[in-house]
Every structure is written in C-alpha cells, then in structure tokens.
Amino acid sequence: AQRVTQPEKLLSVFKGAPVELKCNYSYSGSPELFWYVQYSRQRLQLLLRHISRESIKGFTADLNKGETSFHLKKPFAQEEDSAMYYCALTGQGGSEKLVFGKGTKLTVNP
Amino acid sequence: DAMVIQNPRYQVTQFGKPVTLSCSQTLNHNVMYWYQQKSSQAPKLLFHYYDKDFNNEADTPDNFQSRRPNTSFCFLDIRSPGLGDAAMYLCATSGGWGQHFGDGTRLSIL
Numbered sequence: 001a002q003r004v005t006q007p008e009k010l011l012s013v014f015k016g017a018p019v020e021l022k023c024n025y026s027y028s029g030s031p032e033l034f035w036y037v038q039y040s041r042q043r044l045q046l047l048l049r050h051i052s053r054e055s056i057k058g059f060t061a062d063l064n065k066g067e068t069s070f071h072l073k074k075p076f077a078q079e080e081d082s083a084m085y086y087c088a089l090t091g092q093g094g095s096e097k098l099v100f101g102k103g104t105k106l107t108v109n110p
Numbered sequence: 111d112a113m114v115i116q117n118p119r120y121q122v123t124q125f126g127k128p129v130t131l132s133c134s135q136t137l138n139h140n141v142m143y144w145y146q147q148k149s150s151q152a153p154k155l156l157f158h159y160y161d162k163d164f165n166n167e168a169d170t171p172d173n174f175q176s177r178r179p180n181t182s183f184c185f186l187d188i189r190s191p192g193l194g195d196a197a198m199y200l201c202a203t204s205g206g207w208g209q210h211f212g213d214g215t216r217l218s219i220l
Contacts, residue, residue: 043214049207
C-alpha cells in the first residue's frame with residue numbers, strides 16, 4: 001500500500017533555528033518523492049523533488065531508502081518559511097497520481 | 111503567468127443544485143487531476159485524466175463527474191452538492207516532472 005506519513009501536524013521554531021520536517025513513506029517499488037508547500041492564501045506549489053537533488057529557498061531533502069524517509073531540512077529558518085508543507089510520492093515517471101501526507105504546519109517565530 | 115487557471119475562485123451553490131467548476135492549462139500537459147481539499151487536510155485525489163482516459167478513484171462519490179473536452183480544459187461537475195462537499199477543489203496538471211496546481215475554487219453550499 002502506498003502511504004506517506006508526516007508525524008508532526010504542527011512545528012514551531014524560532015527564526016534562525018534549524019528546522020526538520022519529517023516524512024516517511026511506504027511504497028512497493030521505487031517511488032518519486034516530492035515536497036509541496038502552501039503559503040497562506042496561495043496555491044500549492046512544488047518545492048523539491050528527490051530526483052533533482054536541488055536546494056530551493058535553502059531547503060534540502062535526502063531520500064533514505066533504508067529508512068524510507070524523505071525529511072525536509074533547512075539550517076536557518078526564516079519567518080517567510082511559515083507555511084503548510086506536504087510530502088508526497090508517486091510512481092516513477094512523474095505522471096501518476098500523487099499520494100500526499102497529511103501535512104505539517106510550520107510556524108517560524110521572530 | 112498562471113499556467114493552471116481555475117474559475118471561479120469562489121463558488122456558492124445551493125444544496126442539491128448542480129455546479130460545475132472549470133480548469134484550463136497552458137502547459138499542454140497530458141495529465142490533469144482534480145483534488146478535494148477540506149480545511150486542515152491534505153488534498154484528496156478525486157480522479158485524473160491521462161489524455162482522454164478517465165481514471166476514477168475508488169472512493170470518489172458518484173455525485174462527482176468530470177469532463178475533458180480537449181487537452182486544455184477539464185471540468186468538475188457535482189450533480190447534487192451536499193453540505194459535506196463544501197471544500198477547496200484543486201486542479202493540477204503533470205507533464206512528467208511533478209504536478210502544477212491552480213489556485214483552487216472554494217465551494218460553499220447554502
């Protein structure tokens with residue numbers, strides 16, 4: 001069964017502190033993993049995908065197949081990072097349906 | 111430049127009165143999706159089109175239908191909306207490298 005688990009519904013940190021949003025997945029095969037972000041009153045948008053191995057807005061995420069995890073990290077959080085973050089997976093090819101986690105609401109306090 | 115456009119942004123309908131939500135895309139992607147997102151929840155896939163092939167999720171109520179007359183447009187029809195159908199409806203497209211979302215249509219039921 002395909003499943004994405006984000007154990008933290010809410011996460012609050014202070015500006016400048018490191019932040020890690022956890023994501024674990026269950027998938028029989030080799031999935032593609034994504035992080036999507038939804039800022040207040042804005043559309044859901046792609047933040048990162050594991051195959052690109054890129055850093056966007058200071059965020060990185062490494063796929064750990066042994067632990068079936070895809071945690072999102074940023075060394076120094078900014079207030080503008082406050083948003084809802086969704087981890088998601090799809091089968092390889094990128095055009096199959098996304099399975100979303102329930103999301104983590106990140107609040108970065110001044 | 112909006113690439114996935116949803117109209118209207120806000121839709122109010124009466125209990126039981128049919129309503130249609132529309133989505134258009136300028137990306138020429140072959141896959142289009144409709145999601146339902148209720149407050150503080152992850153998007154839930156209702157159905158998707160791969161070109162003209164319609165794929166319904168097993169738990170999508172029969173009350174929800176979709177049409178895709180051409181590559182650019184996709185419609186969500188709710189035949190007899192109930193109070194539980196009040197939600198944000200998201201349209202997304204995919205060309206193989208992650209999904210692109212529209213701003214959504216917020217549906218209210220009176």
